[in-house]
Amino acid sequence: MIVAKRKPINEIAEMLAPYKKVTVVGCRSCVAICLAGGEKEVKMLVSALKVKNKKDGKKQQIEGFVVERQCEKEWIKEVEEKVLESDVTLSMACSLGAQTIGDMYPSHLTFPGLNTGMFGVPEEQGVWSEKCVGCGNCIIHTTGGICPIARCAKSMLNGPCGGSSNRKCEVNLEVDCAWAAIYDRLKIQNRLDLIDKVTPAKDWSTSHSGGRRVYVREDAKLTPHQKKGREGVQ
Amino acid sequence: MTDRRPKIVGFCCERHGMDAVVMAARSGKQSDASVRLVQVPCTGRVDGLHILKALEDGADAVFVLGCLEKNCYYDTGSIEGRKRVAYVKQMLSEAGIEKERVEMFNAASTNAWAYPEAVAKMVEVARKLGPIGGGERQ
Structure with missing residues (x-):
């Protein structure tokens, strides 16, 4: 799974400082398992930011939400309204989640709340180690x-x-x-x-050194006709 | 100087922690703060979010009172409580908030002094630091 770590709270607070309305969006997949960006971590971060704002005498509206998988557009649709009505979205998913929100709403600001670290496995409770670099x-x-x-x-x-x-x-x-x-x-x-x-x-051309990688499975791709039909249903 | 009393929230396990509170009351020991005591089945049930919410909602300081670590009714509950308090302290430090506002205490049922001592320590901290976000100190 993808293993990430929360950014220090002061760094997050500094990123969010100029904005009045903040939406924090977590993810219930990998980052929930590595205790970085799941439901509990989102709630704790929101609460800690509120306490910090209270200390600094700063008024900022912060709300937290969690989606099933932030790297998939379908799930982000669930929080679309909350994302768009805020000044900035703080993604508590890995960089893939943050970038997916960013790609879906390019004019909207999406900032990372986590530092995405590695492909790792849980070795024991609270310990994750790297085992693959995706070469x-x-x-x-x-x-x-x-x-x-x-x-x-x-x-x-x-x-x-x-x-x-x-x-x-x-x-x-x-x-x-x-x-x-x-x-x-x-x-x-x-x-x-x-x-x-x-x-x-x-x-190494199959690794990141060969540039951005895109994997395609032709049989799973939708034809233009299928895409049109799906858009019609939506 | 005002007569504002520090607002302190204490999460207390229903085993040795609460027994120690009752023992203190029976011994006639009193504390001078407005302590909101929250009884929990075990300090292992106390989540970091509970502590942060208390601070968010106006507490000046929060403490957790549980069994002695090698005498916990649920074996490892007070160890879990200590770890969560430590994590909240780390979060507060990162946010530039005094980590002394949160503490963990342990007591045996018969330690009549434990609860008043915990309250006294938190009152001292709350008085020294004042409410989060300013306001009048005592």
């Missing part, structure tokens, strides 16, 4: 199911670098060396022969 060409079938691109600081593809020591990464001694983990996993799977295979230099 666009997955190779974990050759690395025991562990991604060296995301988990190695240098994204090494053919074993650890010279800085790996006592199974720890030289970048941060708290972090396990990804290649030590890959070795262990391949050993468990009885596939250590894979460690000897040389992986050629990676083609």
Whole structure:
């Protein structure tokens, strides 16, 4: 899932300072699971901003709402009225949610309330860790199911670098060396022969380095005729 | 100087916390603030939002009173309460609001002194800081 973190409240308050009417919109998907922008987090942020405004003697109308998935236009329609009647919308979703609102209402201001961090998994309650960078060409079938691109600081593809020591990464001694983990996993799977295979230099054009990526599935796309019919229903 | 009394909200667990409040009352110990005591089944039930709402609605200071951490009726409820208080303190600091306005206290049922001490500490904080957003201090 996408893991994000709330921006510091003073930074949010500074962004919103010039505006009288603020709509805060959260998301019940990934950012709710990582406790950054779900229903409770929206309510707490709204309340904290109100307390701050009270302290600063500032009058500002702040209302909070939550949608099921902020990266999908259909769900944003639910709060369209509230978004448009405000001076600014603070998105408590990942950047995708904020940008979807921005794309739907280009003349309306939409600001981010979260810093979108990574593709991660919950390791334990309250802890999320990065496991994928979305490089666009997955190779974990050759690395025991562990991604060296995301988990190695240098994204090494053919074993650890010279800085790996006592199974720890030289970048941060708290972090396990990804290649030590890959070795262990391949050993468990009885596939250590894979460690000897040389992986050629990676083609990064499938990653963000190749520019903005757009994936299309032709069979799922609507034809102009279908689009017209759907618009008619709406 | 006015006779404004600090407005303090206390979330108190219905086990050792409330027992300590009753014990204090039986001992004749009195507090001088307008404390609104909110009884909760367990301090683990207290959400950060409850604390923020109290501050938003006019409380000068908020405290949470629960069982001793290794003697919590629900085992880990007062640990949860402490963590939530800590998170609200962090949010208040980020917002430039004095984090001392929110505190967590723990008590055993027989600690008659615990509740009056908690109130006294919060009254001192509320008097020192005054209401949120100004107004007259005492």
